[in-house]
Amino acid sequence: MIAKLEEVSKMYKVGDQEIVALQPTTMEVKEGELLLIIGPSGSGKTTLLSLLGCVLYPSKGRLWVDGQEINRLNERQLAHLRLSTIGFVFQSFNLLAPLTAEDNVLMPLRLQGVKNAEARQRTQKALEMVDMMDRRKQLPKQLSGGQQQRVAIARALVTNPKLILCDEPTASLDKDSLDVVMQELRHLANEGKSVCVVTHDPRLEKYAHRIVSVNNGIVTTVDKIDH
Numbered sequence: 001m002i003a004k005l006e007e008v009s010k011m012y013k014v015g016d017q018e019i020v021a022l023q024p025t026t027m028e029v030k031e032g033e034l035l036l037i038i039g040p041s042g043s044g045k046t047t048l049l050s051l052l053g054c055v056l057y058p059s060k061g062r063l064w065v066d067g068q069e070i071n072r073l074n075e076r077q078l079a080h081l082r083l084s085t086i087g088f089v090f091q092s093f094n095l096l097a098p099l100t101a102e103d104n105v106l107m108p109l110r111l112q113g114v115k116n117a118e119a120r121q122r123t124q125k126a127l128e129m130v131d132m133m134d135r136r137k138q139l140p141k142q143l144s145g146g147q148q149q150r151v152a153i154a155r156a157l158v159t160n161p162k163l164i165l166c167d168e169p170t171a172s173l174d175k176d177s178l179d180v181v182m183q184e185l186r187h188l189a190n191e192g193k194s195v196c197v198v199t200h201d202p203r204l205e206k207y208a209h210r211i212v213s214v215n216n217g218i219v220t221t222v223d224k225i226d227h
């Protein structure tokens with residue numbers, strides 16, 4: 001198992017009001033699964049993903065990611081855990097506009113201080129996995145939304161993270177690009193990665209190994225009908 005929550009809750013303070021974004025939640029994320037986190041706007045999905053992504057500390061309860069208990073780590077250790085263990089994919093791709101596809105994918109390895117020759121080799125492998133080698137010299141604006149998202153996936157997996165977290169990765173995509181991106185993510189899960197995908201789009205359900213639904217901060221497991 002890559003992540004485990006034990007009675008984890010998250011509260012936000014707004015003025016003197018306290019908003020409960022996530023009610024006490026106990027769940028696991030396993031290796032080799034694509035876990036879909038589905039629910040309406042404002043239900044707590046991003047909060048749950050941010051906790052799994054070690055971006056937020058739990059307000060209460062205990063959270064382990066890759067065997068480390070989050071509340072025992074300081075900000076610096078948390079940043080290190082993020083860089084070494086987790087890959088992030090966002091709705092808006094978040095590629096750096098002046099850099100080619102290849103240089104975007106290379107960036108996390110530069111941050112990790114990986115030597116140039118190895119970094120180039122790993123970048124090539126990641127771009128091959130998402131079938132974007134032939135477009136590697138292009139800038140993000142010269143790519144379609146689906147192609148940009150595939151580059152963003154390559155960037156997320158170039159560090160060989162155990163856990164890949166995706167926030168509405170298909171929201172800006174048409175149906176065909178959605179299929180390609182979700183098949184890519186499913187493939188990564190089948191190869192042994194843990195992939196969590198937040199969405200409010202039921203079309204993504206068929207790509208999931210497991211589904212949890214979030215409503216008003218309450219997380220429940222949904223029985224999955226296999227397609």
Ligand SMILES: Nc1ncnc2c1ncn2[C@@H]1O[C@H](COP(=O)(O)OP(=O)(O)OP(=O)(O)O)[C@@H](O)[C@H]1O
Nearest residue numbers: 012013014019021040041042043044045046047048
């Ligand atoms: N930083 C914050 N400060 C205060 N309240 C917050 C903060 N982040 C989220 N919330 C509140 O917590 C609740 C859950 O928000 P969250 O972003 O997790 O929902 P979501 O399901 O991801 O929504 P969406 O699909 O619209 O992104 C909402 O009521 C939201 O307003």
